[in-house]
Amino acid sequence: MSVKCGGCEAVVHDDTYMQCSRPECTKLYHLSCLALTREKYEALTEDYVSCWMCPECVSMIPKRNNSETPVRSTQNTIMDSTSFTPSSYVNTARGSRHCQKTTDTEDKLFEVLHEFRLEMKSRLDNQIKEYGMLKKRFVATETELREVRSLMQVLIEKANKVDELEARIEVLKQKNEQLESSLVLKNPTQGKKDQTEGSKVSFVNAVKQNLKTVVTNKVARKECVATKPTELQIQSTTSHENNLNINHINTDVEEKETEEGKWITINRRRNRYPNSEVKRGGSTGTNEIQGTERKKYLHVWRLQKDTIEENLEKHVKYICGNENVRGLRTKLEDFYAGVTASGAHLFAITETGCNESIHDAEIIPPSYIILRCDRADGRKQGGACLVATPRFELRRVSLPGDINIDKQSNDIVNCNGRVLDLVLSSLSGEGGVCVCGGGAARAGGRASPTA
Template identity: 45%
Template sequence: MEEKCSGCDAAINDSLFMECSQSKCKKKFHLICLALTTEKVEAFTPEYRSRWICPECTCTMPKRGNADTPVRGNTTTNKPLSPSSYVNTNKRGSCLNTSEIMDTENQLLNEMREFRWEVKSQLEQQRKEYDLLQNRFISTETELKELKQILEVVRQKASKVDMLETRIKTLMERNENLEASLKRSQARVANQKEQDPKPPTPSFANVVKEKQVVVKNVPIKECVATKSATPVLDSERTSRNVADIEKEELEKEGNWTTVARKKNRYSNCEVKKGGNTSSTDIQGTEKKRFLHVWRLQKDTTVESLEKHISKIYDEKVPVKIEKIKHKTERDYASFIIGVPESKYEKLCLPESWAVNIEFAEWVWFRRSANESRNRY
């Protein structure tokens, strides 16, 4: 149960207070209600505090006797003898003044408590608002850092776009110049053909007749040229155009046969793809494309890269990952990632990779005979 002050009837929460030493009273008072300061109370001795009497008990105690008062001598005075001269007419106004003071002090104490309560509540509210502002400031600071990073990435991409635009412009100008020069050269060639018609290409038989080379009649097979009886001189050999002889078909004259260009043994076959979707006996595998990814942290593993790629695609995609072993010491890791050709474009998006990671298409070069060519 809370102890209350007998002066203001409020709870005593302070450690310093005064208690009446009378056994029938034992009332407790605030120091403010008794108009006492903390320094003054701390200066009291324990003996004085144990014998302290409250103001109410002090007022009810009788006055002391006058046995120790010195006896007046037998002297006569001119003072008139009247009951009023022996009766004390002054009332005890100290008790009334004390009660009025106590009332005003209680009122002041109540007002001070209310004021203190208001100050505490306002301070608590201000503290909460300060915490809220601090949290908002921290969140704003993190958002600003993220925006700075995004702006840096956008600037880099914008610079790359500007470079590509300049390259495209230069390439378009070169293309226009090349087209104009091609048109001029075509027109020049056409004019030359119109002005100087090309003489007919001499046949091999006519060349031989002009040089008057004697050739023996040798039985020959079809599509085989005969060998001349006399050796052909270097001057005669240079006068003939071998390329024209191979391209044209010579008419058969006498013992000479027609010679045609030999066909290519290995013709260029067109590669075709199957389109039967109902076949279940055998299944084909999609062609893979490979991506070279580097500038990753040195402790990056194949498992962590597989987890990252699985997050890029919504479905399960067969992935082949190989970590590159560098011949020289480097501060980053490199990987070769193989995915189906239909999933390659999504893997090449810049949004699929973190900042500072670089990637490009991996091109397989021709390997030596000792190394395996079928990597996948």
């Protein structure tokens, strides 16, 4: 059980204290409450400590002998004769007083400290929560920054690609200007006529008009030619453009078309566009290939009953030849200009030396189609390509192994059932061959030598 100090009423925790020797009192006192130091306490004798009385008990003893006191007890007389040490006369009233004000102040101080501690604890809890929220936000921000960095990398790659495409467009624009200037130099009369009329014809339209110019054969007036449409499906857009171009050029030619079943009858009143290039024999009794006008269809062949395969092969070799330019990759600009200025419909080129780094737009104008067979091993020489107008159909096929495609450069594979397949064996790259085929309306054309 804890014991309180008789002076300050605080709990005595220390083992160094003073206890009153009177049996009625036996109170304990701190050394500090008695104004004693530890050195002085250790200097005291055991007899003095065992006989020591507290300040309250000492205050009850008279300080001097008063003989005039009416009532004197024997005990008081004996106590008066008792001798005291000088320390007994020390005034210890200061330590024996009850300090109620100091005790209240300490209690208030403890309460304030307790409240301050609780407040600081709550504030620290709030700070910890805020730090957790900030940590989550920092993690989310870091994730977003990583995503933005990856997106920026993609955008940089796209921007570099756009720059490359813009540079390529500038090169193509320069080529376009050069071709326009060369076209103006070749056709100065047409250029002056266009300037006089005030209509501006672009390079693409000029090329289309050059490709779609209708060349007619020398046919007697009011001659009626009946042809049967082929199985090839002609696109509506191409037919519409061809009709527009034909109407623009041949304003003096009047046509009347009547559909009788599956036959189309073309009535011609006037023939102003003879085509000497495709004329092969003028007599109806000959078995040579006889060409007709190329207007609504690309090319129509009228065959006699006695026409044999050799006649077809001879005529095809005449109008579709192949040229060995050797190194087309070093002559792209010249070839591009030659194709644009030429009115041919088919070009067969061998030993091109092209690879996948060369785009089709660098070889041919937009109004042509191309079928390429490049070198797969990356060698500079070798490879071939077919360049044709959209009127042709270019496709890849694989021939059986028993056909010797190296026998000759051009070979007629099939000429039955109004279908003509022309195999250009020199265009073979790695087992596959380039084929230009598909019936009378799309098997014709003329290939001019290119170098």
